[in-house]
Amino acid sequence: MTTSLPDRQEQLSNLEAAQEASKIFNALTDRDHVASFFLDMGCRLLKARSGQLFRLEQGKLQEEASTVVAQKAAPKISDPETQFLKKIFKNARPDILALKKQWLLALPLVVRSQIWAVAAFRLTEAPEKKEAIYTGMALADPAASAIKNIEFYQEKLRAQRMATIGQTISILSHEMKNRLGVLLGHAFLMNRRLNKKEWAAAQRSWSGLHEGLHELQEYVLNLLSMTRERQTVMKKTNLNQLMQKTVKEFQVKAKKKGLRLTAQLPKHPIQVSIDVSGLTSVLQNLIGNAIEACDKKKQSIQVKLAQDKEKNLHVFVKDTGPGMPPEVQNKIFNLFFTTKGHKGTGLGLVICEKIIKEHGGHMQCHSAVGKGTQFEIFLPSHLITH
Amino acid sequence: MEVEVKKRTASVNVVKIKGEIDLYQSSFLRQKLSAYVDDRPTHLIINLKDVDYIDSSGLAVFIEAFQKLRTKKKQIVLCALQKRIQEILSLARLNEILTVADTEQHAARFIK
Numbered sequence: 001m002t003t004s005l006p007d008r009q010e011q012l013s014n015l016e017a018a019q020e021a022s023k024i025f026n027a028l029t030d031r032d033h034v035a036s037f038f039l040d041m042g043c044r045l046l047k048a049r050s051g052q053l054f055r056l057e058q059g060k061l062q063e064e065a066s067t068v069v070a071q072k073a074a075p076k077i078s079d080p081e082t083q084f085l086k087k088i089f090k091n092a093r094p095d096i097l098a099l100k101k102q103w104l105l106a107l108p109l110v111v112r113s114q115i116w117a118v119a120a121f122r123l124t125e126a127p128e129k130k131e132a133i134y135t136g137m138a139l140a141d142p143a144a145s146a147i148k149n150i151e152f153y154q155e156k157l158r159a160q161r162m163a164t165i166g167q168t169i170s171i172l173s174h175e176m177k178n179r180l181g182v183l184l185g186h187a188f189l190m191n192r193r194l195n196k197k198e199w200a201a202a203q204r205s206w207s208g209l210h211e212g213l214h215e216l217q218e219y220v221l222n223l224l225s226m227t228r229e230r231q232t233v234m235k236k237t238n239l240n241q242l243m244q245k246t247v248k249e250f251q252v253k254a255k256k257k258g259l260r261l262t263a264q265l266p267k268h269p270i271q272v273s274i275d276v277s278g279l280t281s282v283l284q285n286l287i288g289n290a291i292e293a294c295d296k297k298k299q300s301i302q303v304k305l306a307q308d309k310e311k312n313l314h315v316f317v318k319d320t321g322p323g324m325p326p327e328v329q330n331k332i333f334n335l336f337f338t339t340k341g342h343k344g345t346g347l348g349l350v351i352c353e354k355i356i357k358e359h360g361g362h363m364q365c366h367s368a369v370g371k372g373t374q375f376e377i378f379l380p381s382h383l384i385t386h
Numbered sequence: 387m388e389v390e391v392k393k394r395t396a397s398v399n400v401v402k403i404k405g406e407i408d409l410y411q412s413s414f415l416r417q418k419l420s421a422y423v424d425d426r427p428t429h430l431i432i433n434l435k436d437v438d439y440i441d442s443s444g445l446a447v448f449i450e451a452f453q454k455l456r457t458k459k460k461q462i463v464l465c466a467l468q469k470r471i472q473e474i475l476s477l478a479r480l481n482e483i484l485t486v487a488d489t490e491q492h493a494a495r496f497i498k
Contacts, residue, residue: 020478027446033453044482
């Protein structure tokens with residue numbers, strides 16, 4: 001049988017449309033939208049009254065999706081049609097069933113040598129079999145790949161999420177176990193000392209217990225601020241004063257370690273609208289970390305505030321401590337990562353970054369082993385009030 | 387790309403898009419449409435008068451909106467298409483799936 005010129009043109013136009021549709025399949029992000037769009041396109045290109053997508057679950061056909069043209073509901077599949085579709089699931093070959101002037105085109109959706117669904121299109125007129133199958137498969141193959149890609153991607157995301165949850169639970173349980181162990185130790189000692197009426201020693205255990213509970217409470221509050229949306233209260237304040245005050249708070253601690261802690265601030269006051277307690281705790285965290293990192297006397301820590309041409313603010317906390325190798329630097333903003341062993345929680349910098357992001361800014365860290373570390377906070381100019 | 391949304395009637399919004407809808411802009415467009423497709427679905431007239439380029443990722447945004455609105459018994463009508471965009475739509479035979487009108491007024495008549 002030869003194909004006439006108009007038929008040939010229609011066939012080419014169908015294939016072009018199928019090619020365009022396959023690009024759209026890949027751009028869609030929801031598998032149901034791919035399935036539905038595939039059936040819509042199939043009905044148009046194959047001149048079908050309806051399109052249905054079936055899966056075979058425990059030997060029974062289950063409709064996954066359907067589309068109809070100029071009809072209210074997708075037609076019921078008769079018994080011979082059911083047998084025919086089941087056959088397609090077995091041999092994975094497209095075919096047409098002609099029954100009493102009705103034509104059902106069945107297309108297998110195959111991915112990586114596995115058939116996962118069959119599309120059934122009810123055609124409005126007697127088809128040219130080869131051409132209908134060719135056009136149908138030009139749509140079915142890319143649709144099947146696109147749906148499977150979305151499923152694989154979602155599966156991967158789910159697996160990653162589960163792995164993260166597992167890791168988080170493991171770290172949290174470990175941390176809680178350690179902290180509770182210390183508390184139980186204090187409680188045990190206190191009990192023994194109370195029984196022996198060693199009041200002074202019992203008092204020491206009580207202080208330890210109290211301190212441990214306080215630390216545990218702080219740890220849990222920090223965890224909460226990680227998971228909950230923090231209530232940021234923006235308040236007008238003088239940034240120079242806030243920084244000066246925070247630096248002053250740490251002078252005694254720095255002096256004790258023989259470190260030099262200085263602040264370099266602009267002469268003119270910079271008025272900003274910020275979350276004062278949030279930004280104070282960021283500065284406290286960074287200065288506290290810098291003091292802890294410095295391991296030799298006479299090392300220095302400098303806290304600096306500067307403005308760029310666009311009036312954006314840059315806050316630097318720079319130390320001349322031991323610095324960090326790149327593999328540590330890459331992880332410092334990761335949740336639960338710490339270099340302080342059992343003294344650290346791995347929460348501080350993550351919370352700092354979150355607070356800065358809530359201000360529309362960002363944080364960076366530059367460090368070199370043997371030279372020191374510098375944290376830079378970028379705060380956008382719109383926070384400045386005049 | 388600029389996206390401007392104006393209320394035409396209580397249940398119809400007109401989305402006017404200016405610029406190119408390509409891979410880099412389509413997620414922004416998807417996000418913009420989301421308010422009228424996912425949150426508070428309304429009929430949508432998409433005015434493409436000032437759009438001179440659209441790729442498959444842009445078409446996918448309209449197909450997605452069409453599918454979502456269809457399930458909520460709402461319509462989406464594209465209008466004022468430049469010749470190039472019309473050609474792309476008819477090559478992909480999307481003009482047989484999506485409703486296309488000449489003008490905004492014309493588009494409004496399609497909405498039942």
